[in-house]
Amino acid sequence: MNLTLTKVQPEIFPASDNLFQNHFWGKLKETTGQIPLYFEVTFEDEENSRHSFPLLVLLRKVKKVFKYAYIPRSPDEKIIPENKNCFLEELSEQIKQYLPETVAFIRYDLHWINREHSSRTEMLEIMMNYGTKKHNFKKAPTDYMCSSTCILNLNPAPQAMLKKMRQQTRNSIRRAYRENVTFSIYDAASPEIFQKLKDTYEMYRDTAQRKNFYCEKYKYFENIFILNKEFSEKKETEDFDEGIVPLDAQVPSPQFYLFTAQKNSIVLSGLILAICGTNAYYMYAASSMDMRHCMPNYGLQWEVIRFARSKGCTSYDFMGIPPNNDSSSPMAGLYIFKTGFGGDVIHFYGTWDYPINHKEYTTFCTGESLSIKN
Known part of the structure; x- marks a missing residue:
């Protein structure tokens, strides 16, 4: 060879x-x-x-x-x-x-x-x-x-994607909007990114302890957005003649975004999204036990899906699910939540x-x- x-x-x-x-x-x-x-x-x-x-x-x-x-x-x-x-x-x-x-x-x-x-x-x-x-x-x-994941095709129109979702998922998304849950997006250039990141990190740490998964240190998340800004600024210095991008131009550097869902100024959930070329990744998440009946996690995912699609992404990787829908598994709820959005289960x-x-x-x-x- x-x-x-x-x-x-x-x-x-x-x-x-x-x-x-x-x-x-x-x-x-x-x-x-x-x-x-x-x-x-x-x-x-x-x-x-x-x-x-x-x-x-x-x-x-x-x-x-x-x-x-x-x-x-x-x-x-x-x-x-x-x-x-x-x-x-x-x-x-x-x-x-x-x-x-x-x-x-x-x-x-x-x-x-x-x-x-x-x-x-x-x-x-x-x-x-x-x-x-x-x-x-x-x-x-x-x-x-995780050796199993769920990947959502972002090519169909939003209405088509909603139609393919599990009915409970679709209803939960609508419930979030009826409950007046609002959503915010921050990137490395946002002036308040690190304050919002600190607020979300406290919730992430509680979520990790509650669900027994590995908790990264705050500095790790801070470095994500510090490096993201450095790479983005470096990319901006690459000027193309007459604004025309050459055929051999490289894929843009990955971009990271912090999404939050809140109601009455109380942050209920957060999510870090990564976009790399045409791929979007559900990287890290945090959720509060407060006002769960408002279904903020579902509304937040729908905001992320539409945002990724608007950025030219064609796939959204939910980054890990249990291998099957075993109701006795402690991760059964995660399987139902992620697959409910209509993606393909991949092993x-x-x-x-x-x-x-x-x-x-x-x-x-x-x-x-x-x-x-x-």
């Missing part, structure tokens, strides 16, 4: 519609102590046509030592050849050459659709290693990014590892598995 991996400077790292494979995302993760490595992958297909795509690799530490390389949502199966398992093996072998000696494995969050819908680890590993030389891929003890391969140091990798996974159980 004719595959070449070339390290590039972040300033010339090609932008893409994939939020998690952008210079911006690497810079954001750098503020958390991770080290971004930027590459360009070039390969030839079976017809000898050359293709390339950008690849962001994040070095992550465990106890102050770089322990693994993490690759979020890449490579895209729409880009790479049909023998994607062999392609990923060759890519992994080339990535190894650029990693510190302490790195024990490479971890991928694969954006490959799991069409077999199998959940058995043994069966998945057989399929994943089929045709490879080293049979070295291992299913990670847990998925970093991905999830998180996969390519061990380099097998002894260190086994030790890491044992500790990770114990941490999950606790």
Whole structure:
């Protein structure tokens, strides 16, 4: 397989519609102590046509030592050849050459659709290693990014989208407007962005504690909008002759927006939306227990959907749902809420590892598995 991996400077790292494979995302993760490595992958297909795509690799530490390389949502199966398992093996072998000696494995969050819908680890590993030389891929003890999600097609007209929604969802959206819930949008250029962000963060922290999910520090969210402004200002300095955008112009830098829903000056819910090219992402959310009968979360989502559509987005990723509609699951309500807007349920391969140091990798996974159980 004719595959070449070339390290590039972040300033010339090609932008893409994939939020998690952008210079911006690497810079954001750098503020958390991770080290971004930027590459360009070039390969030839079976017809000898050359293709390339950008690849962001994040070095992550465990106890102050770089322990693994993490690759979020890449490579895209729409880009790479049909023998994607062999392609990923060759890519992994080339990535190894650029990693510190302490790195024990490479971890991928694969954006490959799991069409077999199998959940058995043994069966998945057989399929994943089929045709490879080293049979070295291992299913990670847990998925970093949720392996199931709901993606809404934003191409239809708003009335068509409303018609496709679950009736309860549609009624809840209308209820929010009848209850006089109002909505606000802030971006990195808004004078009050950081005050509104602080107010929303308090609600986010309460939501995380109530629903038992990982809570990012406030500084992380502040950095999102600080970096967003820096990247936007840098992009504005790129002038095109006579205002004509060239055909080879890059995808614009990702944009982030803070949405809030309020009634009687009381903030009831908040949401951070990311837009990258034609893709919109439901990134982070917060909600209050106050006035839940007003259905602010439903109205807020409808505002976000229409806003993303107005920005030229064609898809809206709800970023994670339970794998099925199991009413006994503690996340059953999340499944009903997100799928109610009429999107397609998608199952991905999830998180996969390519061990380099097998002894260190086994030790890491044992500790990770114990941490999950606790």
